[in-house]
Amino acid sequence: MLWLQVFVNGLAVGGLYACIAVGFSLVWGVLSVINILHGSLIVLGGYLAFFAHQQWGINPLLFAPVAGAVLFVLGAGVQGLVINHVMARPFLITLLLTFGLNLFLDNSMLALFSADYRKVLLDPPLGVFDLGAIVVPADRIYATVIGLILIGLLALLLRTTQLGRAIIAVRMDRDAAALLGIDVRRTYAIAFGLGAFMAGCAGALLSVIFPISPVASAGYLGKAFVICVLGGLGSIPGAVLGGFALGIIESFGALFLGPEHAMTLAFLLLILLLAVRPSGLLGKRGFA
């Protein structure tokens, strides 16, 4: 029964990990930008949800798409006005730029919201699903389900709409896409905006589970990075699979090696995977 509970714990946190990683994976895959700003955008989404709950009593789980929409505008703006200028430059320049933007946003949030840890307290709390020998926190299940629905909608948008086809075309070959009349700079801005949208949604969903603070951004970024490498760069199903895989591996890692080494097992498997299958579980060659 202990094993079953540990497995369910892994699944429950894995769904949240997937939400954290999808936007990061999209930006990496389409723009070839390692978006160091991603963790800060998740935290900003958390603050938006926190204040919406505090001011108007809106449940953050329902507020997630609104937080995402606000961040979409911010993300598209940042890409259009700032990052687009250096897209043709070497990869390290965009990395450095998003690192700088990350410092700027983190410290702005520190100045505006203070460093105190906050948390959304739902009244009444959502409680737990009691399945006899195992228990599952309801908020994690709801957050995972809503997150997966939003990820599904994003995947649908990429597959079925003209905008989505344009994003995929730019991802495959920027120059050929431009020759076909696709506005590459605009597509970049929208793709980055969609990544920020997912970050905003993830932040709002996480605000009922984890404490919110500007200093939490690095932790989220680290998770997103590992999940994307594990699942496969640029692949949305890969990010989902990577999220669940990391959740379950960490959970069993804590059981077998002790909580102190929960991440050790995850990183060992990651190294093994990189040696055997460098493109990740569901990644396609060429996005690395």
Added chain:
Amino acid sequence: MKLGIRPLLAGLVLAAAGSTSSFAQDKLLIGAPLPVTGALSPEGTKLKQGYELWQDQVNAAGGIKVGDQQLKVELRYYDYQSATPRAIQLAEKLITDDKVNFLFSPFGSGATKATSAVAEKYGVPMIASSASSVEVFDQGYKNLFGVYTDNSTFSEPIAELVKTKLPDAKRVAILARNDLYPLSLANEFEKSAKKRGLEVVFFEKYAIGTLDHASALTQLRATNPDWIIVTGYINDLITVRKQAADLRISGSVFTLINGPAYQEWIDAVGPLAENVTTASWFHPVVKYQSDDVFGSSAKFVELFKQKYGSEPDFTQASGAAVGVVLQLAIERAGSTDHDKVRTELQKGGFKTFFGPISFAPSGIANSYVPPVLQIQNGKVEVVVPQEIATSEFRTAPQN
């Protein structure tokens, strides 16, 4: 008239020397490396509030009395970004470049221990605001003085409370952040529990930066403990408290340190804060009369509320405490000379708003009993020591 370059230079040198000496005479410069950004920024902000309240009071009263002089206090801050190696560099810079007279420590046991080597190297007395692990003070240094008592002063009274109020409690589970102070504290709790015949059925560590504690808590639950102790910092303990409730973990006593003494922790966990026990080195209900610039604990609390609009917690209070200890030592020495001030610090016997402060030969405070606290009806109540208790200890399960 022909003016040679030499007289001019000599004049400049004299003028510079004159200005330096007057500069040195009318103010006291104290260096304070602070974690303003990074993971420890909440604590860094709190320490700074404590320092500045003390500075305001001293300077409003004319400054620190050194013989027949009054020295205004100037604090020089540098942000070490919650990175200990940076704190070490900045402490060195404060001593060698900024020529500070004295140092306040960075936050926490780990950074304090690392920085104390720099203070020792240059012979500059450093007052530590927030170090309580014996491992910080076992290096034989003569320039390190900490206002916190050691970690066993938390574990002993709480273990005694559990033993006397819950004679049936037998099984103890400990989950510790793998970090200098939280781990040292957890080890003290293990010792205190074993000393009283309790069985430690679970002792695990979690890594710094752990986001999710479900797996560790699932294993903890399986050991069916009566008394659960988790050490870490405020973000860890918010998540741990919530996940313990999610997993329906119920012990008769839930001890979490450090976090529940902060109002932010209580706000973040809401009703789950009820009956959680904790301890801290200061609480606004303590009633000390003092010889320092505040006059009493109550006056300190009142002034803090006036300036910041909230009651001070122990970190904010410790920021002001290092100031008053240094001030009392300098005033008693009648000098800012390092050797003289160090001698006064070693003598101890300072009556401060924080408590009576004297230091063991190792430099750690050993002169007061920190209060044991419990959250009751959303408020922090003191349950031990009896003289200042505001409520009775409660043992009801919390989930």
